[in-house]
Amino acid sequence: MDDIESIRQKRMQQLQESLEKKDYPSNPVTINDASFNELVSKYPLVLVDCWAPWCGPCRMLSPVLDELAVEMQGKVVFGKLNVDEEKMTAIKFGITSIPAMLIFKNGEFVDKLIGAVPKQTIIQKLQPYI
Known part of the structure; x- marks a missing residue:
């Protein structure tokens, strides 16, 4: 019985993860000054590309x-914020160089990356927050 229960629990966890994944967009979301706070608060981990x-x-x-x-x-x-059109958010976070990537954990700003960095650098920067 323990093996069956273990298999059942593992399958339930896989189904839960699958359902949670469906709520996450698979493409970067275009955001603006008005939708910025809503997006960074809605998901546990958000990277905003300025x-x-x-x-x-x-x-x-x-x-x-x-x-x-x-x-x-x-x-x-992942969100995309056009700093030419959405100046208030860019000013709020002191964006003076682009590309700049802002990282938010549970709605709070936690880190940033400046410049066109390699893919692996972005992954490494996100790993501690996952």
């Missing part, structure tokens, strides 16, 4: 974040 359309390094980083949104679905939500 970017602008004219920024070459931002455009290079975008596909990396798209990949990570799929790979880390269920663990991290």
